[in-house]
Amino acid sequence: MKSVKIENLDWVTYKELTESGKSRIILPIGAIEQHGPHMSLNPDVLIPSHIGEQVAARGDNMLVAPPISYGYKSQVKSGGGNFFPGTTCVSASSLEHYVFDVLQAYVNHGNREFILINGHFENSMCLCEAADKLVNKCKSEGIGVKIYLLSYWDFISEATISKVFPDGFTGWAVEHGGVLETSIMLKLHPELVDMAKAVDVEPATFPPYDVFPPDPSWVAPSGTLSSPLKATAEKGELILEECISGILSHLN
Amino acid sequence: MKSVKIENLDWVTYKELTESGKSRIILPIGAIEQHGPHMSLNPDVLIPSHIGEQVAARGDNMLVAPPISYGYKSQVKSGGGNFFPGTTCVSASSLEHYVFDVLQAYVNHGNREFILINGHFENSMCLCEAADKLVNKCKSEGIGVKIYLLSYWDFISEATISKVFPDGFTGWAVEHGGVLETSIMLKLHPELVDMAKAVDVEPATFPPYDVFPPDPSWVAPSGTLSSPLKATAEKGELILEECISGILSHLN
Amino acid sequence: MKSVKIENLDWVTYKELTESGKSRIILPIGAIEQHGPHMSLNPDVLIPSHIGEQVAARGDNMLVAPPISYGYKSQVKSGGGNFFPGTTCVSASSLEHYVFDVLQAYVNHGNREFILINGHFENSMCLCEAADKLVNKCKSEGIGVKIYLLSYWDFISEATISKVFPDGFTGWAVEHGGVLETSIMLKLHPELVDMAKAVDVEPATFPPYDVFPPDPSWVAPSGTLSSPLKATAEKGELILEECISGILSHLN
Amino acid sequence: MKSVKIENLDWVTYKELTESGKSRIILPIGAIEQHGPHMSLNPDVLIPSHIGEQVAARGDNMLVAPPISYGYKSQVKSGGGNFFPGTTCVSASSLEHYVFDVLQAYVNHGNREFILINGHFENSMCLCEAADKLVNKCKSEGIGVKIYLLSYWDFISEATISKVFPDGFTGWAVEHGGVLETSIMLKLHPELVDMAKAVDVEPATFPPYDVFPPDPSWVAPSGTLSSPLKATAEKGELILEECISGILSHLN
C-alpha cells in the first residue's frame, strides 16, 4: 500500500519508510467547532489534514499521521466561543497529554522530526507545551527530537492577502468562518459549504479584555467573526497553494 | 447539509437535530495499530466508524461524532504488542481524559445519551472509567446521563461464528488481524487490504500471564494472532450486517 | 525473624534476602467487594495473598509484599457492580499510581523482578498500565525491570474445570461469588463463609454491552453471578494447588 | 458473620449495620517502614489497626475498614529516612488520592462519619488533604461528611509518659523504633519483635533543617531514633489502653 497517510499503510511498509529515522511525521491538529450556518464543523481538521497531505506528497521523507480532531476550547475572539451547539472542545491538559502521547509513540518508532500543523488558533499553547515537554523528556533520555509547530495561515503573504481581501483585511483574528476558511472549504469540500446560508456580518470588534463566562452578545448570532460572502474556491486554491509551498520552502 | 456525521453538519442544523435532548450521540473509538503486513493501521477506527454511521442512518435520532483515532496501548495477547512499528498508542489517563472531555462537551450541548462503539479491545477499561466518571459528575450536578459502551464483535452470534470460521473458532482474543477484521476491511476498504501479503499463522497461544516489557517472541513476526487467509468480503458483509442490526435491536 | 512475608521481616533480614538483586517480589492486588450474602468482602485479597505466600514458600528467592486491598471499580458483568453496599473501590488512576509507587519503592531497594498476583478481574488494565510505565521509566534510567502480571484463575486447567464444574462450566466471567471463589474460601477461611446464607442463582447472562450508570436489575439480588451452592473445601484445595504449582512451574 | 472488621462481613450484614447512616467508619493508615533490626516492618499498620478494632469493639456503631498499608515517604527526623531497605513508601499524591477514593466509596454506601487513625507521622498532611477535599466535594453535592483525623500517640497522657520513660522523655519525634512502638509490638505481636537484636542508641539529635537527598549519617545505623532497650509488653499494654480509652472518650 502506497500512501502519504500513515493510517493507510501496513506496518511493514511504515517500518521501511521510517526505519532510517529520517522521516518527518506531520501531525494535523484541529477542532470540531461551529463555523457559521453555511459550513460544516470540521474545517479546522480538514484544512490542516489536506495541507499536510500535500506537503508530504511533494516533500521528501514525509508522512502524515491521523489528525487529532477535538481541540482546545473555542474562545469568543477567535472562534465565537465554547457555548455554540456543535463546538465540541477538550480541556488544555487533555489535549496536551493526548498530543504528547501520540508524539511519544512516534518517537518510540524511531522518528525524530515532527511538523505539527495547527488548524485551530486556540490549540497553540497546548501544542507548545506538549512539544516542549516531549523534547525535554527525550533529551534527558539522550534522544534528540525536533518539533516544528505552525499554523497554516501564518504562511500567507501580504500579496495574497491583498488579492483575497481586496476591500481591506481586518486581521486573522476575525477570519473565523469568514473568507479565509470558507474559500478553502469551497475549494476542498464544496459539499460541506452552502453559500445560500452564509450570513453577512461586519468584522467583529471586541473590548480589550475577555470575560468568563463568555458573553454571547459579543458574537454575531451566525457565529462567524466576519462575512464569508466574498469567499470563492479560487481564493481557496490560491491560499492553499501558498500555504503548501510556503511550508515546503521553509521546512523541506 | 444532511448527514449522520456530526462533523459534516453546520451548527444550526446540529442544534435543530439535538435541541430536544433526545438524540443519541454515537462515538467510535479505535486505535492506530498494526494489523499484519496485509492491512492498513486503521481498521480499529474505520470499522466502528462505519458501524456507527450505519446504526445512525437506520436508527432514530442518532448522530455519529468524529471518531477518536488513537487508543490505549496494544497488548501482546490482544493486539500483538505496543512495540510494533506503526502501533501508535496513548496512555490510559490520556485516553480517559480525552474521551471524558469530548463526552462532557456533547452533554453541554444538551445531549443525554451516548453509545460508545469500541473497535480496539484494549480501550475498554479507559472507556469504562471515562463513562463512569462523567455519569457521576453529571449526577452530582443534577443531570441524568446514560452511556452505552460496546465492542462491536460482542454482537456476533454463534450462528455467524460457525459460518465465518467453518474450521473452528479459537476466540475473539486471537482474531487480531485475522479473519474477522480482514473480512470486514475487504468489504469496507478493499484498497487497504493486500491479501497477497497476508501471512498464514497458527492461532496464537500464550502463557497464562503477561510480562512487561513484552516478549516479542510471543507473537508471530507478521503481527497477526491468527491467519487472515480465509477472510472474504462476503464474510465481512455478514459480520457487519449482524453487528449493525444487533446494535439497533438492542439500543434503538 | 523468618517469613516469606516482607512485612514480618526486620529491615536487616530483608536487606540480606534482597541485596543480591535476585529476589522476586510478589505483590498481591485485590479488592473489597461484595461476594454474595454467604461470604466476606475480602476473597479478592485473601486468595492472591495465600497463593503468593505459598508460591514464595515453595519457590526460590521469593518474598511476598503486603497486599493492596482496595481495587478498581467492580463492574456489573464481572463483580456485580460498584453500587453494592460493601463494594469499596478506587478509581483507575488512584490504583495505577499507588501500585506504581509501591513497585518503584521495591525497585529502589534493588529488586528487579516482580510477580503481580491479581485477585480481582477489574484491576487488570490498571496493573498493566502501572507495570508498563514503571518498566519504561526504569529503562530510561538504565535499569532493567521485569514484571509478571497474572490472574490466578488463568492457571486452572481444563481437567480441573471438569472436576469443579461437573455440570458444565459457564466461564470465569460469571464465577463472581460462585463455586470458584467460595470453594477456595471454604478451604482457606471457612469462618468467613456461611453456606446457610448462600443463594442459588442461575449463571448470569448479560446483554452484549455495558451501561452507565449500571442497571442493578442485571444482577441477581444476592450479588453473585452464579450459584455457590456446589462449592466445597475439596474443590478449593484442588484449585489452589493447581494455581500455586502452575505459577511456580511457569515462573520459578 | 459478626465482626468489627468490615472486610470480614458479608455485604448484607454490612448493609444492615450501616444503612442508618449513623455508623462511624474507622480507617487505619500506616506504612511499611524499617523500625530497627529488632522489629518487623509493619508496626505502623498493626498498631492503628489494633487500636481501631478495640475502639470499634467497645464503642457504638463503629466498624473498621481494611487498613492502608503503604504510607508517605519516611523522613529522616521521624522515620529514619526513605533510603533504608524495607522502607516502602508512596508519593504524597498517590496516598492522598487513594485515601480520598476509599473514603468516597464509603460515603457512597451512605456513611457520613469517619475516624482516620494514623500510625505513621509522615502521613499526616496527605490525610489532611484527602479529608479536606472530600468534605468540600461532598458539601458541594449537599452531603455533610465529618472526618476525624488522629495519630494515636497524641492520646498518651503526661502521667503515662512518666511511667513509660522514667529516665526522661525526649519527644515523640525520636520515638521511631524506640520504647513506644517496641513496647506496643511486644504486647501485640511478640513474634515480630526480637529484643536480642535491639540496638542501644542515644536519642537522635538533628540539625534544625532537612536536606534532600537525605544524609544517612544523620541516623544511627540501626535505624531507630532512640533506644528500644527499655521496652516491655507492660508498657505497651498501658499505652494501648490509654490510646483506646482516650479515643473512645473523645469521639464515642
Place this chain on the structure above:
Amino acid sequence: MKSVKIENLDWVTYKELTESGKSRIILPIGAIEQHGPHMSLNPDVLIPSHIGEQVAARGDNMLVAPPISYGYKSQVKSGGGNFFPGTTCVSASSLEHYVFDVLQAYVNHGNREFILINGHFENSMCLCEAADKLVNKCKSEGIGVKIYLLSYWDFISEATISKVFPDGFTGWAVEHGGVLETSIMLKLHPELVDMAKAVDVEPATFPPYDVFPPDPSWVAPSGTLSSPLKATAEKGELILEECISGILSHLN
C-alpha cells in the same frame, strides 16, 4: 490598616471590605523573565501590580491580591525563549492549578468578581483555562462568578502608539524588552533600569513557525526583541495612564 493591597490588610478589615460580596479582586500575574541586559527580571510582575493598585485606588470596591510572580514558559517570539539565564518559568498545568486555587480561595471568602491583569503574554491560555474551569465549577455549585482577563497593553490606543513609536510600530509581539516595557520601568522603577547597558537591536523577524527545542540564533544576543533605546519615563507615564484609565473606563 488601610490599603488597596489585600496582603497589607488585617483580616477583620479585609472581611469588612469584602463581606458585601461586591468587591472586585484584582490579581496580577507576571513572570520572572529576562528583559535585556538593561533591565531587571521582574517587569512582568511589577507593571501589572502597579496598574492593579492604581485601578483599585481610583475605582470602586476594588482590592489587589498579591501577584503571582512565576509565569508560563517564555517563548522565543514573545519573550526571547525559556533558555535564557534568569528566565524562570513554570509549566502550563502548574500555573493553571495555582491560579485556579488562588481564585477559588477568594471565592470561598465570598468574592464573585475578578480582574486578572496579565503582564506576560505567554500566560494567556493558562489564565483562560483556570478562569473557565473555576467559572464552570462554581456554576455547578450554584455560585455565579465573573472573571475579566486582560493584558494591559491591549488598552493602549493608536494615538498613544503613534506618540510612543514615532518611527513606526512593529507590533506588540516584538516589544519584549523594548520601548514599551523599558519606558514603563523607567517611570516606575528607574533603579531597575540601566540605559547604559541597553543594546540597540532591529525589531526581530521570525520564520512563520516555532521550533522545539528553540533555536537561540533567532533572538538577538541581548534578549530583547526590539530596541529599548528610545524608551523614556515620559512615554512610560503616558502608557501607564492610558492603561489604568482604560481599564477603569471598561470595568469600573
Place this chain on the structure above:
Amino acid sequence: MKSVKIENLDWVTYKELTESGKSRIILPIGAIEQHGPHMSLNPDVLIPSHIGEQVAARGDNMLVAPPISYGYKSQVKSGGGNFFPGTTCVSASSLEHYVFDVLQAYVNHGNREFILINGHFENSMCLCEAADKLVNKCKSEGIGVKIYLLSYWDFISEATISKVFPDGFTGWAVEHGGVLETSIMLKLHPELVDMAKAVDVEPATFPPYDVFPPDPSWVAPSGTLSSPLKATAEKGELILEECISGILSHLN
C-alpha cells in the same frame, strides 16, 4: 544592577553570578493567612523573605529568588484554619508542582544548591515532596542537586525563648499571630501592625485530634493562637538576628 534579590538583577548579571554553578538559591515560601486583627496577612511571606535577603547579604554566593506567596491550607491548630476571611491558600498538589517547577527552572540555569526558607508551618510536607521529587528526577538525569529545607523558627535557641517568653513558652504550635510573629513584624514592618487592635487570648489548647470540616469554635475569634500583647520590636530584632546567624552558621 547589584542586589541579592534575583528579580532585581538583569539577566547578564544573574548569569555572571551563577554560571560557576556554585551559587545557592534561597527560595522563601510563605502564605497569605490571617494573623489576628492587629496584623497584615503577609507575615509568612515577609519574614522568610527578609531572613533570606539577610542571609544572602552576609553569606557567600547566595541569591534570593522571588518568594512564593500563596501557601498550603491553614490548619486550625497551627494557623487558625482555612475558613477565616483573608486566609487564601492553595492545595497540596498545586503548591508542590509550582515549587517543583520553580526549582527545576533554577536547575536549568545551572544552579545545584537551594535553601528553602519556609514561613508557614503547613507548607512543610509539600516542600518536602517537591524537593524529594526534584532531587530524584535530577539524579536520574545525572545531575546532583542538594536542597536544604528549613523553617526559620527552628533556629531560635532556648536562651532566646527564655528572653522572648519570660512568663513561659507554650510551644511554636500556638505562636500563630502571637509574640513571635508580631515581634518580628514590629521590627520589620511596624506600619503593618496595629497593637491597638491586638487581642489578648489565652494560649490555645486543642483536643488530640483534628476534624474536617474544621470547628471554628476551637479558635479564638481574633484568630491568633496566643496573645500578641507582649510583642516588641526588640524581641523581633533578637529573634531575627538569631535566625539569620543560625542559618548562616549551619549552611554557609
